[in-house]
Amino acid sequence: MFDTAIRRRDLFRGGLAVTAASYSRVLGANDRLGLGVIGCGGRGRGDMRIFMKQTGVQVVAVCDVYGEMVDGAQQMAPGARAFTDHRKLLELKEVDIVLIATPDHWHAQTAIDALNAGKDVYVEKPLTLRIEEGPEIVKAARVNERICQVGMQQRSGRHYIQAKQEYIDTGRLGKVTLARTWWHGNQAHLRRAPERLRQKPSNLDWARFLGPVKWRDWDPQQYWNWRAYLDFGGGQITDLFTHWIDVVHMFLGQDIPVSAVAAGGVYVYKDGRTAPDTINVLLEYPNDLTATFEATLAPGLRGAAVEFVGTQGRLWIDRSRFEFQSAEKGAQPVVVKAPSPDMTVEHIANFLECVRSRKLPNADVLIGHRSAQASHLGNIAYLQKRRVRFDPVREEILPL
Structure with a gap:
């Protein structure tokens, strides 16, 4: 039970004793931060590149199960030490902060190990692969007084903040009863393993990649397109x-x-994947609100956005702009474009600022847990083919 792991009032308390005075490595604005990168694939190296552009950050170590990925990271940071086991990287005293960009099935253990080692952590979303993993990561962050930011960069996006302030906080949207979300045609879930991976490369540690997952022989698709397999990720x-x-x-x-209720399946890409290529989820919240998610990988539809429907209008938003449409007859839509195409820059900057100030970041670990938890309820409903009821106080799935 989440409440027995840590008292909820302590989790929500702004400072939670994570202060500069209690920080074992007190850092000034000009001090160098040593970064360790765990997971050096495309997303990991992309985040790493942003970290390297920030003042006072130096990549001192990189880790991946595949030598080719390590080589790519070391080309970007030639002086960085290389590892295949994240635990060895975490032993380095010169590593102050850690970026975790592994496949999802490694997020929980790697994050807990890093937090217990006294490192501040930036972990890509989703925080967890399983719903029960979240409270343990939150506990590790709080007990060790570490900063832990989850890579949900909309929290730092200026046009997201602006839209919330102007239309939600002011009440201009009225009472919101429906939040519609969709994400169609995401190509990251359709990756085909390159020919060079037909045979397992000698510098790829397949057993280490599997980690906590039950053994299976080398499968290039499960390695390369792990998002399509529920042992490694939660699908769309x-x-x-x-x-x-x-x-x-x-x-x-x-x-x-x-x-939560959900329905879908593998309707198009019958290639051995276990995550549905078409899915619909509906979540119900306590205060007269439902939130939906719709996604398909079928080629006929693309696009991703969130739409809030209120009694006085609707608010549509994606990563490039937001649009407000008043319910008043004849009202013209208000469209505001995003000032920055990549909110990850602001999100990483927020993390580094909080590492130095010891304030909770925009997407604190508890926030990351709650958003992953909501998604997990959708997957559980899909897999169990039933309406899942959830106790919002104890944060537990209720029995049938």
Whole structure:
């Protein structure tokens, strides 16, 4: 039970004793931060590149199970030490902060190990692969007084903040009863393993990649397109819906559903994947709110956005702009474009600022847990083919 791991009032307390005075490595604005990168694939190296552009950050170590990925990271940071086991990287005293960009099934253990080692952590979303993993990561962050930011970059996006302030906080949208979200045609879930991976490369540690997952012989697709397999990730629900349901939580201040239903399946890409290529989820929240997610990989539809429907209008938002449409007859839509195409820059900057100030970051670990938890409820409902009821106080799935 979440409440027995840590008292909820302590989790919500702004400072939570994470102060500069209690910080074992007190850092000034000009001190160098040593970065360790765990997971050096495309997303990991992309985040790493942004970290390297920030003042006072130096990549001192990189880690991946595949030598080719390590080589790519070391080309970017020639002086960085290389590892295949993240635990060895965490032993380095010169590592102050850690970027975790592994496949989802490694997020929980790697984050807990890093937090217990006294490192501040930036972990890509979703925070967890399983719903029960979240409270343990939150506990590790709080007990060790570490900063932990989850990669839900909309929390730092200026046009997201602006839309919330102007249309939600002021009440201009009225009472919001429906939040619609969708993400169609995401190509990251359709990756085909290159020919060079037909045979397992000698510098790829397959057993280490599997980690906590039960053994299976080398499968290039499961390695290369791991998002399509529920042993390694939560499919489109946790990979995509986690971003959008976090926007709903951010805007409306409700972050614990009371029920979930879902339907879908592998309707198009019958290539051995276990995550559905078409999925619909509906979450119900306590205060007269439902939130939906719709996604398909079928080629006929593309696009991703969130739409809030209120009694006085609707608010549509994606990563490039937001649009407000008043319910008044004849009203013209208000369109505001995003000032920055990549909110990850602001999100990483916020993390580094909080590492130095010891304030909770925009997407603190508890926020990341709650958004992943909502997504997990959708997956559980899909897999169990039933309406899942959830206790919002104890944060537990209720029995049938």
